[in-house]
Structures are given as structure tokens and as C-alpha cells.
Amino acid sequence: MTRRTEWPDGSGRPERPDRPDSGAPSLSRAEQGPPPGPEEQARAICLRLLTGTPRTRKQLADALRTRGIPDDAAEEVLSRFEGVGLIDDAAFAEAWVESRHHSRGLARRALARELRTKGVDSALIDDAVGQLDADQEERTAQELVERKLRATRGLDREKRIRRLAGMLARKGYSEGLALRVVRRALEEEGEDPDLLEHHLPDL
Numbered sequence: 001m002t003r004r005t006e007w008p009d010g011s012g013r014p015e016r017p018d019r020p021d022s023g024a025p026s027l028s029r030a031e032q033g034p035p036p037g038p039e040e041q042a043r044a045i046c047l048r049l050l051t052g053t054p055r056t057r058k059q060l061a062d063a064l065r066t067r068g069i070p071d072d073a074a075e076e077v078l079s080r081f082e083g084v085g086l087i088d089d090a091a092f093a094e095a096w097v098e099s100r101h102h103s104r105g106l107a108r109r110a111l112a113r114e115l116r117t118k119g120v121d122s123a124l125i126d127d128a129v130g131q132l133d134a135d136q137e138e139r140t141a142q143e144l145v146e147r148k149l150r151a152t153r154g155l156d157r158e159k160r161i162r163r164l165a166g167m168l169a170r171k172g173y174s175e176g177l178a179l180r181v182v183r184r185a186l187e188e189e190g191e192d193p194d195l196l197e198h199h200l201p202d203l
Contacts, residue, residue, distance in 0.1 A: 038069050038070050039076055042077040045064060055092070056118045060087065061074060090128070094131065097115075101136075105141075107132075111129050112126075138181065145181055160186065
């Protein structure tokens with residue numbers, strides 16, 4: 001007796017037996033064709049990794065090496081992709097700097113460190129972080145401190161300074177800039193400048 005089940009549309013379609021479809025022909029290995037060569041595999045891997053997410057040449061090279069693609073095949077495919085613009089480390093670095101500075105408030109030093117870990121060439125890093133000048137960095141540091149200032153109220157003066165300046169230091173801002181921005185924010189809040197001078201910590 002054939003079992004029946006109710007489908008979402010209310011019909012009672014018969015369930016298929018739990019066995020493979022004996023009517024479907026199976027292809028032999030010869031009929032399926034030869035397995036893909038290393039360059040074809042490398043191309044497929046790179047296209048999959050680049051879908052929706054830009055990556056540097058080094059990131060792709062590392063992925064191909066991890067998957068056992070020979071170096072000569074990987075080099076051939078990566079150079080081809082670079083030639084047609086699918087890999088563009090300069091564009092990657094510029095987009096990374098713009099995105100991470102505006103979304104996370106990272107300074108040039110932190111951005112350069114991140115790009116180095118992704119294998120971007122030093123000259124390209126210098127060009128990319130050069131988009132940010134000292135004035136832009138200071139404005140961003142001020143915005144970061146203003147957002148955190150209220151959360152530090154109630155702490156003693158030195159702890160406030162250390163916490164706010166430490167936050168900026170972790171984002172790559174220099175000690176001098178961090179302390180200057182924090183001091184200015186606290187002065188605007190009503191702190192005595194002379195007292196602040198005696199509570200500036202070493203970061």
C-alpha cells in the first residue's frame with residue numbers, strides 16, 4: 001500500500017520509495033570527462049573567493065597554496081586575474097582605508113598594520129593611508145572621544161584620561177594626539193586645565 005502525506009497545498013502526493021531512481025543512468029568516470037587541471041581548479045577557487053568580497057593577491061595565493069594548487073599554476077591564474085582587474089591591491093587598499101576609518105575610526109598607523117597583514121605592498125599602503133591627513137585624523141579622534149566621554153563620568157580624573165586616551169591608542173592614534181584631544185574635550189566639559197596637566201598619564 002502506497003503511503004500518502006499532506007503537502008502544503010493540501011494535495012496528497014504519494015511519497016517516493018526510499019531507494020535510488022533505478023531509471024536514471026549513471027555516468028562512468030570516462031563519460032564524466034577528465035578531472036579539472038590545477039589551473040582550472042585555481043580559477044574556480046579564486047572566482048568563488050572573490051564573489052562579493054575583494055581580496056588581495058596574497059590572500060588568494062595563500063588560499064590556493066592551502067588547497068594544494070601548485071605554485072606555477074597559482075602564479076599563472078593570479079597574474080591573469082590581475083591583468084584583467086579582478087585582483088587590484090591598490091584599489092583594495094584605498095577602499096579598506098576609507099571603510100575602516102569611517103566605520104571604526106582607525107588611524108593611519110592601525111590601517112597600515114592591517115593592510116600589511118593582508119600582504120599589500122608597502123608603497124601601495126603608503127598611497128592608501130595618505131588619503132587621510134593629520135586634520136582628518138584629529139577630527140575623527142575628537143568624534144570618538146565625544147562619543148565615549150559620557151560613559152566615563154563618575155570616574156576620577158586620571159582614570160578618565162587613561163581610558164579615553166587608551167581607546168584612541170588602540171585605534172592607532174599617537175600618544176601626543178590622543179592626550180591632546182582628551183585634554184581638550186575635558187576642558188570643554190569644565191575640567192581645570194592646570195589640574196589636567198598634572199594627571200596626564202604615560203600611555
